[in-house]
Amino acid sequence: MSIASERDSEQADWMHHPVGGGIVTRRIVLWTVLVLTALFLVAPLVLIVTSGFSLGVGVFLRNLTEPATVHAIFLTLLTALVVVPINILFGLAAAWTVTKFDFRGRTLLIALIELPYSISPIVAGVAYLFVYGSQGLLGPLLDYLDIKVMFALPAIFLASLFVTAPFVARELIPLMQVQGTDEEEAAVTLGAGGFTTFWRVTLPNVKWAVVYGAILCNARVMGEFGAVSVVSGNIRGQTTTLPLQIELLYQDYNVVGAFAAATVLTAVALVTILIKVTLERYSEVPQSGIGH
Amino acid sequence: MRKILIALAASVSIASSAQAQTPNTLLNVSYDIARELYAAINVEFAKQWKAKTGQDVTINQSHNGSTRQARAILEGLEADVVTFNQVPDVQVLHDKGKLIPADWQKRLPNNSSPYYSLPAFLVRAGNPKNIKDWDDLVKPGVQVIFPNPKTSGNAKYTYLAAYAFAKSKYDSAEKADEFVKKLFGNVPVFDTGGRAATTTFVERQTGDVLITFEAETNGIRDIAGADKYQVIVPSQSLLAEFPVAVIDKFADKHGTQALAKAYLEFLYTPDGQTILAKQYNRVNDKTVAEKFKDKFPAVKLVTIEKEFGGWDKVNAEHLNPGAKLDQLFGGANR
C-alpha cells in the first residue's frame, strides 16, 4: 500500500543528497529515459491511431461498421464474456486452495497454475489441435457425436481460457498470502459456514484484486492472436476475432481498415491501464505490473 | 462448478447454432490471393441461383496458404467446396482424410481446373533493377519476394518454375540446384501465404520484385497504378492449375451437394469464365479467351506432367519432407 503522494513526501524527507540527485546526472538519466520511452512505447501507439484515422473520421467509422469487422468485435466481446467469468471463478478457487490451506503438493499446484503464463500461445494452439482435431485424442469421439470444437467457437473459447487461466489467480495469491487465515478462522470459530466466510470475510478483502485481475484477463483475451490463429479456421465473418480480422484486413489491401480495428484494441488497452491506475490509487491493490 | 458447466454448455450450444450449416450456406475454403476473385464470383452466382430457384444463398470464404487450408480441413474445418491452386492440396483430402473419392479430378472438365495461371513478376515503376527473366533474379543485390514454398501452393509453383527454367538453360541438375539456392538466398522474408507476401512488397516497400500468380500481379498494378508497378511475364513459366472440388463428406452432411456442384459448375459457364478472365486468370473457354486475349501476353508454359512427370514424382523428388526443396531451402528437414 504505497500511494504516490505519500511516496513523494517520503522521498522529500531524504532528498537532501540522494544518489543520482545531482542536477546533471538527473537530467541525463531523465531525458535518456523520456526519449527512449517516446521512441519505444509511445511511437507505436501514435502510429496506430494516426494510421487508423489517416483517411478521416468518416472512413474510420465506415471501416468499423463493415459487417465482418462488426462480427469480429461481437465475437471478441462474446469470447471475453465467456472466458473472463470462468477464469474469475477459477482464480478464486485456486487462490483459496493454495493460500488458506497447507497441503502436500501445494508448490507444485502453484507452479501448474502459473504454467500457461510462460507457455507460448502457439504451443497452446498446437496442443489443442492434438486433443480436439480430427486426428487428435478426442477427434474420432467428437466426430461420432457430431460436436464441433476445432475451427468453431468452442476452440476459440478453450484457447483463450488456457492462455488467461492464471491471470486472476496471480493477482489474488500474493494478496491472500499476506492476509493469512486468521480472519477466516475467527469467522468459522464463531459458527459461520464455508460460503458465508468466503462471501463475508475473504471476498471483501480482495474484491479490488479480483476486479483488477478480471480487467487484465479481459485485455489479454481480447488481444490473443497466436493460439486463436491456430485453432480458429479463419472463416471470414464467422470465426475471426478482432486480432485475426486485423491481419485479414491488412492483407486485403485495406491497411487503414486494419489500423482502424487496431485502434479499437488500443483503446481497450488504454482503458485497461486507466482502470488499473485508478484502482491502485483508491484500493488495496498493491503497486505492481500488469500480469505480474 | 455447476455454473461453469452451465456456462460451457451454453457456449457450446451458441457455438453450434452459429456453426449450423443450412442447405443454402456454402463454405468455400480457398487459397490466399483468391479473395477479390471469389468476392466477385459469389455475388454473381448468388444472383443467378436466386433467379433460378428463388433461394437466397450465403457463401462464406476462408483464405490462407492452400497447404495450410488443406490441413485445416483434415483437422475438421468443414468445407463444402475447395478452390485451390494445386492438385496435391486437393489430393491429400482423399489420401489422408477420405473426404473425396479417388477420381475427383474426373468430375469436372479440364481435370477439375476451371482456369489456369502462371508465376509472373511484379517490379517497381521503371524497373530500376532491369528484371526481364528468371536469371535476373539471382544477381547479387536483387531482393526477391515470394511466400514460403512449404506452406503456400503459389510459392511451390515459383520454386518449380525457377527450377525448370534453370534446368532448360544450363542443362544440368547441379546447376539448377545452385540456381534455386541462389534465388532463395535473395529472399529477405518468407510469409506463409501469397497475400502476406504481396503486403510485404506493396505496403512495406520491401524487395525489388514480387513473384506471384499473373492474376495477382495485374490486380496489384490495377489497384496501385501503372505509375507504381509494372508486370513482367518471363520468357518461360510453369502452368499453374486451379483445381476445385466438392468435399463430399461435408456437403452430404450439410445437405449442400446440389448447391456446391452448381457453384463449381458456374465457374465453367461463360459468365463465370468472364469474371475469371477480367481478374486476369487465363481461361479455356474459347469465346471468352478470344475476347480478353490482349490481357494475356504469349509465354512458353511448361507443365508439371511434361516437365516433371506428374505430381507424384514432383512430390517424391522435390516437395516431400527431406526432398530437394528442403535441402535447398535451409537445412535438411530431418
Next chain:
Amino acid sequence: MRRRVIPGFGLALGTTVLYLGAIVLLPLCALLLKASGIGLTQLGEILSSPRTLAAIKLTVSMAFAATIFNAIYGLLLAWVLARYSFPGKRILDALVDVPFALPTAVAGLALTALFAKNGWFGAPLDKIGITVAYTPLGIALAMAFTSIPFVVRTVQPVIEDLGSEVEEAGRSLGASDVQILWKIIFPAIFPAFLAGCSLSFARSLGEFGAVIFIAGNQPMKTEIVALLTFIRLEEYNYEAAAAIAAVMLVMAFIMLVITNAVQVWHLRYVGRGEV
C-alpha cells in the same frame, strides 16, 4: 500438516484441479504424448536438424539480447519512476504497462510499420545502413517491447522501499556516490532485478504475435522456434511439430522453475534485509 479449521478445502481443490486438468494439462499431455510416440532416435534427428538448431539458437540469442536491452532501459526507467518527481510522471508510470495491455499482434503490426523501409524510423535508419524489419534485430526489438514491464515492475517497488538510512550512513562514512550505488544500492535491488530479467527472458522465448510480423521468417536466418512449429504443422509433419513444441514447453517450464527460485531467494533476501 496443520489441522484445517476452514472448510471448503475439498471443493476448492477439486475445482482447481479439475479445471487445470481439463484446460491446461489435457492439451499439454496430448502434446507430450504425440512427441513421445516418435521414438528417441527420430526425436534426436528432428531436434538436431540444422534448421531446428538454428531456430532455437536465434530465439534464445535474440531473447537474450532483448533482455539485456530491457535490463538497462528497465533499470533506468524504474530508477526514474522511483526516485525523481517531475511533471507527467504518472503518465510515464502508466505507459510502462502499454506492452502488457496492447495485443501482441497489434504491437507487431505497429512495430513493423514503424521500422519498415518506408516507416517513420525505418527510413532514416535505412539511410545510415541499419535494417531492422525482417532481420534478427527486429525480432529482438519486438521481444523487448513485449517484455519491458517485467523488469520495471519488479525493480521499481524495491527501489522505492530502499530506506534513506543506509544511504546516509554510507555517506557519513565518506563513501562516494558511485561507491554507494555499487556497494549499497545495487546489491539491495539485485535479486529483484534478476527476477525481472528472467521473467522478461521467459516471455521473450515464447513471444509469437509481435515477432511474427517483423521477423523475416527465413529458415536458418530469421525463423523463430514458434514459427517453425507452425510450419512443421502446415507440412503435415505432426511429429516434428509436437517435438519442437515439447521442447518449447520444457524450456518454458525450466524458465518458470528458475524464475520461481530467484523470486524465493529475492523474498528471503528482502525478509532478511528488512530495514
